[in-house]
Structures are given as structure tokens and as C-alpha cells.
Amino acid sequence: MATHRRKISLLLSLIAIIILSPQPRAAEHQAFNQGHRLLLNKKYSEAYRYFKDLYDSGTDSAAAPLFLYYGGKAAYYAGNLEQSAGQFNLLIARYQESPYLPYAFYFLGNVRYRQAFESAAIQAYLSAYSLSDDSRLDSLLLKSLETAISNAPVGIYEKVNLTSIPERKKCDLELALARGLKTAKNYQAVLSLLASCTSPEAARLKASVEQSLRQTAEIGIVLPLSGELQKFGESILDGAMLRAGQYTRETGKNLTPIVYDTRGESVEAARIVRRLAARGVNAVIGPLTSEETAVTSAALSCSDMPLIIPAAGQGGLTDLSLTSFQLQPTLDRQGIKMAEFAFQRLKIDTVAVITPTLPENLRMAEAFIDRFKALGGTILGVEYFRLRETDFGGIINDLKNLSFGGKLSDSAVYVNENGDTLESKEMPARIDAIYIPAEAPQLHQLLPQINFYNVRATYLGGDGWADSTIYFMGRDIIKTCYFTTAMIANENNTTFRKFNSAFFDRYGQSAGHLEALGYDAMSLICDGLETGAFSRSALVHYLININGFHGAAGDVLFGDDRENTIMPIYTIENGKPKRADQ
Template sequence: MKFKSKLLPLSIAAAALSMAAMGSAQAEDLVVKIGHTGPLSGSNAFAGKDNENGVRMGVEEVNAKKMMVGGKTLKFELVSEDDQCDPKAGVAVAQKFTDAGIKYVMGPYCSGVAIPASKIYNDGDAILSTVGSNPKVTMGGYKSVFRVIAGDNLIGSSMAQYAFGTLKAKTAAVIDDRTAFGQGLAEEFVKEAKVLGLTIVGQEYTTDKSTDFNAILTTIKSKAPDVIFYGGYAGQAGPMAKQMKGLGIKAKMLGGDAICVAETGKLAGDAANDTVYCAQGGAILDKVAAGPAFKEAYKKKFNQDPDAYAASFFDQTMFIATTMAKLGTVDSTKVSAELHKASYKGIVTTYAYDDKGNLQKAPITVYTFKAGMPTPVQ
């Protein structure tokens, strides 16, 4: 009994020391919350979840690498909110994040959210890394806003060039959904089309909630355009392509990055094949060195292929983390200043930003659809 009584205090002491050591190790973690804002419900939920997945993979990669910042181990924690691609909801998310002291936010997906929300993030000293492509997103004069893909000025103009130079189109009709993204993209297409000598035979308008386009398509059919450019999202592009086929419209359908996704093919069926052409602000993952490995890891984790911008959000998460490690601080104002000066070789491209936060030398790829899936053509 005496032998046992001597061991008991020792075992308790050992346990206490072990717990103290664990507490000390935990105290050495430098926890940084990474916000994600995007559509996690509604017709664009597929994109919001894909973007969130890209950020999640970046967060896990950072934590696995155990980067040191100021003598502590950097640990990212993801906090994700549904902004519904709605400006009012997106502003509420921005206020919630900044009130919580979150200084690093990935998203939004929709320009209509990014434009009003960017002021709130700026006022809260938060860095916003977005795929909102309307040029106005980076025209607010906010030094902490970064667009991680090409802007509409490049995407819209590239489709006008493709229509004129490759498809040999002479006439075009234009439809947009009146969102900041869709309207801005259509304006850039029209601007470049006129420079090239493409004749715009008609412009029609819809909404990002519509599903019936027969009336405006019938009007456009009477004008027999070579191409129809649609400024909007996949939720409308898919049904529109199907209705074009039903009306016997032979024109090719063109659009930007928001229709350059599997969801368009899913909604359009075979109507998208070799008919829908789109430009995406990003590289072809199969054609870049680290792309196939990222695709494989993503599919293993989420049981599906990555969509348009998962890899871009992964890259930006890593760029921010490596910048923190380089500077030895998580101060968002210092990290923001360094992001404007530094560069980072990611999966998609080498990231470097101009003074407005636009990605320099942003890659653009043109796709069509084969077997319902976006397939690169140029």
C-alpha cells in the first residue's frame, strides 16, 4: 500500500506536467480567422461552394506547413457565410465579419456584392480577395482590395476578339441580366466589338432570377445575328441555350467566366455542345505544372472536380500566409502593402497586383462545351 501511495502523487504530477505542456503548445499557436463570403444557396451555390472549398484547402495546407510568424505557429481558421449573391446580404456579412475583427476575407463571387461590401471591409482594415470581375470593384481607391482573376475589361473584350477573329462573326446581339457583373461584362463586349467592326443588331435585358427567355430570343431571332453575347450567370445561361435550340436559333452563344462552368452544361444539356463559348479568367489546370495534383487532391476531398476559381482562392490563401511569414506579422495593413509589392508563384499563375489591386498578366482561356463540360479551345 505504501508503494502505491508513493506512485499516485507522481502520476498526478506527470499528468499535470503533460497538460501544462499541451497548454503551452496551444498558446504558441497564432490563430487568424479567414472569412469566406459567397453564394452558398440559390442558383450560384455551386460556385460559392467551389470557392469555399478552394479556401478550405488553402487553410488546411497552411496549417499543415506550420509556418512561423513572430515565433508562433500560424494557424488559420475558416469562417464562411452565405451572401446569396445579393448586395444587401453581402453588406450584412461584411459588417458581421468586420464587427468580429476578421481581417482577411475571400470572396465575394458576385461583383454586385463586392462593390458595396468593399468599403466596409476597407473601413475595417480587412483585406478582400475577390473574383468580382466588374472593373468598378477595384476602382474605389481601396488599397486592401485584390482581384485574383482577370477583370471584365479583359474577359469581355477577349470574347469580342474571339467572335470576330475566330468565329468570323459580323453581327452580334447582346443580352444582360442587369446585375453589376452581367451589365459590366456586356458593356465591355460591346465596346470591343464596335472597335473591331462587329455590328450590334440588338440589345435585350433580363434578370438573374429569370428562366423563360423565349420572348427576347424570338425578337433576337428575327435579326439573325451570328452570335449572341450573354452577360450573366450559369443559372440563366443554361436554360437560355436550351431555349435557343428549341427556337431553331443557329447563332453561337458567348459569355464570360460565370457561364464557363459545368452547371451551364448541366442545365443546357446537349444544347451547349459546340454552341456555347465562354472566356474564363484563369489557366487550364491540366496544362500547368501543379494543376493535375491540385485536381486530384480536390476530387479526393470533395468527390468532384474543381470548378472555375477554387485554385485561385487556394493560391491567394497561400500568398497571404507566406507574406505573413515573410513579414513576421499578421497586421493586415502591413500584409496589404506587401501584397502590392511582392509576387507569388501559385498553381494558376504568378500573382502580382497593380496599385489598384488588379491581377497583372491575368491568364484568360476560351472554352466551348463538349459532352456538357467546358472544354478549352484557346
């Protein structure tokens, strides 16, 4: 590759010495002629020293840019690449109005290309092209850029910035870059680059790469496959790989999963996804956690590559990238949906809130409170507890007191309707509902204590309630409860039953929710490919307009923010979860 690079660069340079020589002004001829004769006679090292001495002896001379330019050329042909780069860089830094500037950038690009600094070479060529008014130079620059891009490592193209290129010259440049990208088989980048170029050649190039894309697809899968989160990443991977294999068998088309291990590290996940975007993959599935996803989505803020986020639940992640899609309903949406269900469906108008102080629990609680108030409901009170707390008597009595209008005293003794004397903690209290967005271990501690303190309420919750140990606590403890979750594998779901059967055949075990999410993420991409959405922009358009996708993990309908808006609500009957919102 390096020999090929040097040959191409040398060929273009030999052409350039003939046609790219801006003519010196008349006043500059006398000092210039002797060095120029040395250059024409191929005495390159002598010519370099001559022009360098001329520049060093009179840097204030109007001919200084001329001496730097020809000194740089002479050093270049002598093979002294660093000396050549030094002359061109000096010209560029000190004489930004010089007519030699685009030619200096061109030769500097050649220097860097011969040194295998592809990114620096391409940037220099682009600078030259943006400044050039010489059609001969433009032609050489377009050939140089096409060659450089076609041989550049994956990732170089993503650094290319065309904002400084004049509009009248942009399409020709895009065509040259697209030809190089096509040679490198980066077909997605060709389509993205030529999106606004309407020339006949652009149309032919796009049609050619679209035909290639119909035959094969590459899907990145970016998950933690080592470390503490390994088992969760592998679960999603197993589901995705199952669907990829089905697609290939069913269609006869090649779908290649490209799997990377993030090790659970956010920055590493973002680096991997950026490399995959530059490589030209159709889409990426991942990462796993909200922390990884936030950094990754931000890194894709200027990319057109679809990112299917299978499991992260934090809200706002899709705001960071216009091509990110969140498969798991967000924590915010859980709170909002439960508030709407309680107020509109259950006709509850007063709710107390008991929430852990972990960020994810607080997000759900805050979303619930804001939406419930907006609907016209009343929040009786909000109580917080730390993760390791086990005695909830204080916060339960605080809510009891609020339910009595603040008139319940710990020191007083009360008489019930039967004439029995009761302490305050024994007084029965009725609260319409208590929203508790806690996890199962916390609920095991909290619910029996609420029952002990004689508080009757309808319970509302979130994902933490979707746990078999909660189902078996008994009706006396869990009372009537409703909770939002997308974590329950619905055995009545035809798609899930078929998926689970195929999963068992391949892996020898039943699938869970994470496996179903991986399967659905890959299914969304495969379904898009089947409709002809081979380009990234077409796949994004397909995903935005999905309506009625029935996945193994549940239904999917992306909202304006590209978050899944389908949020199931369950109750518990006979020790099992049952849909309550259908």
C-alpha cells in the same frame, strides 16, 4: 477588469489633484478659497454643492469656468460621476476658450473610464491632449491612453482619430497607443500606427511586434455558412481550410483561421470584417457575393487590411478599397477580353449581340460593345430578352433583316439559287458572329431557334457556356463557339491535380471551382507570409506585385485596379471545353 480600471483611474486622479490645478486669477480668489479649502479637506460633496451654487448664482461671471471645473472635480472625488460629467460637459460646451478646457476633458475621460465607457473616455483623453500645453497633463494623458487602449474591447481602436493632434505631439501619442496595442496583442495595428514615426522607441516596438507576427498569423474567413448560399460558402471554406492546414504542417508556424457566417447579409459581412480589421488579423478571405463585397469594401475604405475576394464577379468592387483584391475575373473583363479576341485573333469585324436583361448580363454586353467599337469593329444590332422568354423568333428575324441591309420582308416570298421558294424565316443568313452572354438554360432555348431560322454565325459567349449540357448539344447547334470563363477546372493544371488529390484525401470527394478559389485565396496569403510579408502593408505590396501565380483555379495577375487580369477563352471540341487562347 472593472476593479483594475477603477484603481488605475483613481491613482491617476489623486496625482492630478496635486499637480493639475490651474491657478485662479486674483479677482477670483475670495469666492474660490472657501470651496477650495473644502476640497483640500476632502469634504468633496460640500465642495461640489458650494461650487455649483457659486456657478448658479452668477453664470455671467468671468470665474464661471473655474467654478464648473472645481465643482466637477469635487463631484468626481465624491464618487458622483454623472454630476461630475455634467459640470465638465457644461464647461466644454459653454467656455471653449477657457484655459480649463483640456483639464475638463481629462477628468471627463476619467469619469467615462470609471463608468466603463472606454470609447468615450479615449475620445475625451484625445481632445485633452490636442488642446494641452501642459507637459504634466500630457504625461498623464499618455499614460491614461496607453492603459485605456490596452484594456479596451476589440473595435474601440478603429474609432480613434488623430487628425486633430498637432504634428509636434503626434509621435509621442502614437507611441503611447502602440504600447497599449502591443499589450493587447494587436500587432498589426502597432505597425500601421507607427508607419510614420521614426523615433528609436518606435523602431524597437516595430521590431518586437514583427518578431511576434513571424510566429503566428490570423486569417479571417467571412462567408455565408447558413441560408440559401450555404453550400457555396462551404465550398470556398473547405478549400481555404485545406491550404491553411498544409501551411501549418509545412512551416511549423501557427496559422489560425477565424471563421464567421455572414448569412448572406451585406451589412453583417461589413460589420464582421470591420471587427476583424480592428482585431488585427493579417487578412480576410470573402465575402461571397458582389452585393456583400461592395458594402464590405466600402467599409474598409480607410483600412490597411488586405481583403481577398474569391468569387464575386462584379466590376468596380476594388475601387472601394485600396487593399481589396479580386480573384475571379470580373464580368466587365469577360466582355472586354472576348471583344479583343474576336477582333484581333479571329479577325471578326461585325458582331450582333443578343443579351438577357439581367444586370450581370447587361454589364458583359456593354463592356463587349464598348471595347469592340473602340477597336474599330461594327455592332450590327443589339437585341434584348427577358429571363423567362422562350420564343426568340422576333429578335432572330430582326437580326436577319439587319444582315440583309433592312430589305427582308415578312410578307415577301424569295427564290433561292436552286429555284425553291422560301419565306423570310427560311432564308439563310450569314452573320460574322453573335455575342450571347447568357446562362445555360437560356442558351438551351435560344441556340436551336437560331439554327431553325437558318442563321449561320460564330458564337461568342461567357460563363454560361461553361456547362456540360451545352457541350453535348452537338456541333449542328453550337456550331463554332468561343467563350470566356474562369469557371472550368483545368485537369491539365498541375496545381489543380495536386490540390484535387489532397482535397479528395481530406473530404472524400473531388473539388470544384469554388473549392479551388478558396484554396487559391489562402495560398496567396500563405505565399506572402513565406516571403516575410507579415505586416498588412507588406502583404498588400506582395499581392500587388504578384507575377506568375499558378493556382488551382487558374493563373492570377492583378492589374492596376487589383482585379485578376487573366481571363481564359475556350472553344468546344468533341463535347469538351478546350483552351483557345494558348
